Amino acid sequence: MTHGSTRPRPKMPPDGDSFVLRSGWVATMAAGTGDLPGHDVRVEDGVITGIGPDLDSHGLPSIDARGCLVLPGLVDTHRHTWETLVRGVGADWLQGHYFAGIHRGARLRFTPDDVRLGTLLGLLDALDEGVTTVVDWSHIIETAEHAAAAVDAITQAGPRVVFGFGGGTRQWQDLPSPIPLDADLARRIRAEHFAVGPRSLHSMAIAARGPEFSDMTAVEHDWRLADELDLPISVHVGGGLKALTYRPIARLRDHGLLRPGTTYIHGNHLSDEDWAHIAGSGGHVSLVPEVDLMMGIGDLPTNRVRAAGLQPSLSTDEVASGSGSLMTAIRTVLAAERARANGAALRAGRSPATVTLTAREALEFATVGGAAACGLADRTGSLVPGKDADLLVVNLGALKFSPVNDPVDQFILSGDRSDVEAVAVRGRFLKYRGKLVQRDRGVLDAAASARDRIFRELGKQVGRHWLPRDLDAPDWFTTRGAAGEPAAPGDAEDTR
Numbered sequence: 425m426t427h428g429s430t431r432p433r434p435k436m437p438p439d440g441d442s443f444v445l446r447s448g449w450v451a452t453m454a455a456g457t458g459d460l461p462g463h464d465v466r467v468e469d470g471v472i473t474g475i476g477p478d479l480d481s482h483g484l485p486s487i488d489a490r491g492c493l494v495l496p497g498l499v500d501t502h503r504h505t506w507e508t509l510v511r512g513v514g515a516d517w518l519q520g521h522y523f524a525g526i527h528r529g530a531r532l533r534f535t536p537d538d539v540r541l542g543t544l545l546g547l548l549d550a551l552d553e554g555v556t557t558v559v560d561w562s563h564i565i566e567t568a569e570h571a572a573a574a575v576d577a578i579t580q581a582g583p584r585v586v587f588g589f590g591g592g593t594r595q596w597q598d599l600p601s602p603i604p605l606d607a608d609l610a611r612r613i614r615a616e617h618f619a620v621g622p623r624s625l626h627s628m629a630i631a632a633r634g635p636e637f638s639d640m641t642a643v644e645h646d647w648r649l650a651d652e653l654d655l656p657i658s659v660h661v662g663g664g665l666k667a668l669t670y671r672p673i674a675r676l677r678d679h680g681l682l683r684p685g686t687t688y689i690h691g692n693h694l695s696d697e698d699w700a701h702i703a704g705s706g707g708h709v710s711l712v713p714e715v716d717l718m719m720g721i722g723d724l725p726t727n728r729v730r731a732a733g734l735q736p737s738l739s740t741d742e743v744a745s746g747s748g749s750l751m752t753a754i755r756t757v758l759a760a761e762r763a764r765a766n767g768a769a770l771r772a773g774r775s776p777a778t779v780t781l782t783a784r785e786a787l788e789f790a791t792v793g794g795a796a797a798c799g800l801a802d803r804t805g806s807l808v809p810g811k812d813a814d815l816l817v818v819n820l821g822a823l824k825f826s827p828v829n830d831p832v833d834q835f836i837l838s839g840d841r842s843d844v845e846a847v848a849v850r851g852r853f854l855k856y857r858g859k860l861v862q863r864d865r866g867v868l869d870a871a872a873s874a875r876d877r878i879f880r881e882l883g884k885q886v887g888r889h890w891l892p893r894d895l896d897a898p899d900w901f902t903t904r905g906a907a908g909e910p911a912a913p914g915d916a917e918d919t920r
């Protein structure tokens with residue numbers, strides 16, 4: 425490929441969703457297709473209509489992609505975007521701190537406008553890194569106004585979004601909760617915002633709490649609601665030790681609730697038998713590499729998931745205690761899986777002979793695997809004529825890539841958002857020339873003042889370390905381990 429010293433400055437079309445990307449290193453991520461150096465990608469009305477060398481332009485504007493890697497946009501299958509306003513407060517939190525800080529603290533202060541700002545900022549953050557599809561696991565929907573605010577942000581930000589209706593504070597207190605999701609509110613959100621055709625960029629899912637966060641009567645209600653509204657389910661299962669006593673997959677199976685198209689998030693403490701049942705039911709998996717390892721949720725089940733015949737997807741979860749970076753998730757899942765396998769070999773007295781997960785397989789998790797989990801395999805996740813043009817264009821001109829020997833592997837090893845030259849969702853550029861199209865300073869200022877108010881109400885200060893007392897977390901999340909003890913009073917703050 426051409427790797428000139430000049431940074432490509434493609435002249436993007438001022439508007440519209442039709443163009444030809446010229447002479448990029450095209451990595452389609454489609455099965456059976458290798459990398460295609462010096463190839464063009466033609467996009468018409470948002471759809472890929474050709475991939476090849478020297479394509480006929482059909483009269484469309486050309487964009488020079490020499491020196492660039494062209495990939496399908498990344499897919500994040502589980503991200504609580506609303507929490508973006510409390511970004512970074514939990515760098516030293518464990519799972520119990522998180523439940524105290526977020527579910528007994530921050531969430532109580534969120535107005536509809538806070539939800540709008542957090543969602544908008546979270547989605548723009550994802551787009552900036554080249555993530556074109558997000559499952560927005562929105563469990564802050566207290567009212568129809570909160571939902572409208574989230575949908576407003578989704579529409580404004582522009583990526584492909586599966587909006588996961590996850591209830592509000594009523595459903596997330598006193599866990600496991602007997603309170604079902606608000607069916608009337610779900611119906612209303614479905615009718616008002618997601619009565620959409622198959623070509624829409626936006627769809628809805630039921631972000632269900634499942635057997636570890638709600639009792640089985642509520643679980644059955646929430647699953648019935650998904651059936652009634654014809655929506656897929658996304659559910660946290662098997663994260664943290666409570667999975668060992670709650671046995672979520674066995675209970676779902678006993679109630680006949682293992683369904684095709686359901687995405688199971690975390691899964692650290694599920695058994696091989698559980699994974700076999702998930703695979704047999706047509707379920708999907710969302711691994712959460714960074715947050716799971718950082719917050720004591722559990723080791724990654726990557727090898728067991730794959731042994732069951734499932735291709736995982738990846739997710740970032742939240743930015744209170746994680747980076748929100750899917751590239752970090754890719755590198756973390758690689759490191760964790762290799763550490764597991766290599767460590768086992770070394771402890772057995774032999775040097776590892778082969779890797780159990782390749783870099784490119786980890787990238788597949790974040791592209792084709794993610795698209796499949798979202799039920800969007802026919803629209804996104806790989807670059808194939810007929811699919812939508814969800815594109816990630818990487819500028820390989822940075823010093824860290826020089827010399828370029830394998831663009832894809834080098835991007836996996838060291839790429840980040842600063843290398844993302846352009847991002848398109850169904851052919852519409854939302855980032856180009858290395859900058860988000862939406863660079864409204866007002867959003868950042870509004871988010872900062874919303875944060876100021878939330879912090880003031882919580883009695884927190886910017887820059888002051890906050891370690892919530894996990895005594896305020898539900899019993900089964902605390903590090904005390906003694907179920908049934910009353911939560912201690914206190915302001916859930918510690919300082920250093």
Ligand SMILES: [Zn+2]
Nearest residue numbers: 502561660741
């Ligand atoms: Zn989550």
